[in-house]
Amino acid sequence: MSTESPSDLLKCFICTTCGTQFGRHQDPQSQPFGCRICADPRQYVPSGGINYTSLNDLRSNGKYQPIEHKNEITLLDPKNPNIYTIVTTPKFAIGQRCFFIKTPGGNVLWDLITFLDEATERWIREQGGLHAIVISHPHYYTTHRYWSGVFNNCPVYLSVEDREWLSFPEEGGNYQWILTPTQQILPGVTAIKVGGHFPGSLCLLHDKRLFIADSLVTVPSAHGPFGDEPPKGVTSYSFMWSIPNMIPMPPQDVASIVKALEPWEFDSTHGAFNGMDVVRRDVKKRVLESARIALAAMGYRVEEWLL
Numbered sequence: 001m002s003t004e005s006p007s008d009l010l011k012c013f014i015c016t017t018c019g020t021q022f023g024r025h026q027d028p029q030s031q032p033f034g035c036r037i038c039a040d041p042r043q044y045v046p047s048g049g050i051n052y053t054s055l056n057d058l059r060s061n062g063k064y065q066p067i068e069h070k071n072e073i074t075l076l077d078p079k080n081p082n083i084y085t086i087v088t089t090p091k092f093a094i095g096q097r098c099f100f101i102k103t104p105g106g107n108v109l110w111d112l113i114t115f116l117d118e119a120t121e122r123w124i125r126e127q128g129g130l131h132a133i134v135i136s137h138p139h140y141y142t143t144h145r146y147w148s149g150v151f152n153n154c155p156v157y158l159s160v161e162d163r164e165w166l167s168f169p170e171e172g173g174n175y176q177w178i179l180t181p182t183q184q185i186l187p188g189v190t191a192i193k194v195g196g197h198f199p200g201s202l203c204l205l206h207d208k209r210l211f212i213a214d215s216l217v218t219v220p221s222a223h224g225p226f227g228d229e230p231p232k233g234v235t236s237y238s239f240m241w242s243i244p245n246m247i248p249m250p251p252q253d254v255a256s257i258v259k260a261l262e263p264w265e266f267d268s269t270h271g272a273f274n275g276m277d278v279v280r281r282d283v284k285k286r287v288l289e290s291a292r293i294a295l296a297a298m299g300y301r302v303e304e305w306l307l
Helices: 118-126 144-150 160-165 251-261 283-297
Strands: 070-077 080-089 098-103 106-110 132-134 156-159 175-178 182-186 189-193 202-206 209-213 240-242 268-271 277-279
Touching (some): 070 118, 106 202, 132 144, 277 283
Parallel strands (some): 156 175
Antiparallel strands (some): 070 080, 202 209
16 A cells, blocks of 8 residues: 555646656755756746746645636547546646546556545546546646546556656555556457656557557647548648757667558557647557658658658
8 A cells, every 4th residue: 555645645736837746755855947847858948947836836726826727527438438538628738638548347547637525536446436546747746646546546557667767666656557458458458558758658548549649749730621531741740859948859769660660550540638629530650640740851761761
């Protein structure tokens, strides 16, 4: 069981820029530039420096915070009663969404948001609770120890390559380290290790839906009215090592993502933020074509990296 109870975790520091929570053993204010997640070049330290809050403060209905936050829970597809998005409003920290996926074998939470209030906890319990939390990369580790503890020490699946980014002691947490290129989380739910953004960055596949987080990034032209044959050079995804600092991935990482996804069939992708859902018959083809466009634009010979 966790060495820190959920009530303890309500008091722990949370970075307001990225939403990462730090265990009692860490004082992020003593670290260079504060939060080490934000000090990494894949994130950023705001001009005014890092500020901190806690779940206690975020849940205090404005007593300590100027803005009252709540979570909005929405069906991803009105025709599918088993997949929901959960997003905090107004935006907190990075502003990503997480996905609640109901399956016959249990419920999976893909990626994580920082804010968990009593209303969200109650709704999840009404749906049958959580059987697994799977997090794509360290920017979304956020308050995973609190979520896990609240839901009966639910297992948290992370890539072993990103182990160094934990902000809690490993002991006391129910971590399930993903050691292999793919891992079945529950029947019909598979984590796919693609790397790139972080060495262990993941996608999640369920019911021919590919949940991509930031492992590849949906761009506006993905939604263009192009039909099955977009104009030459029109991309649907970008491949970024650092999204806020606009640093692209090297060619070997772009190629590795394509190779990791090639064996799998999917007809939609769902990114980290609202509006990043792409549903089209040729979506897998668009991933490959976007990789070709990205490599060519950076001056690489595409045929050296992609078949």
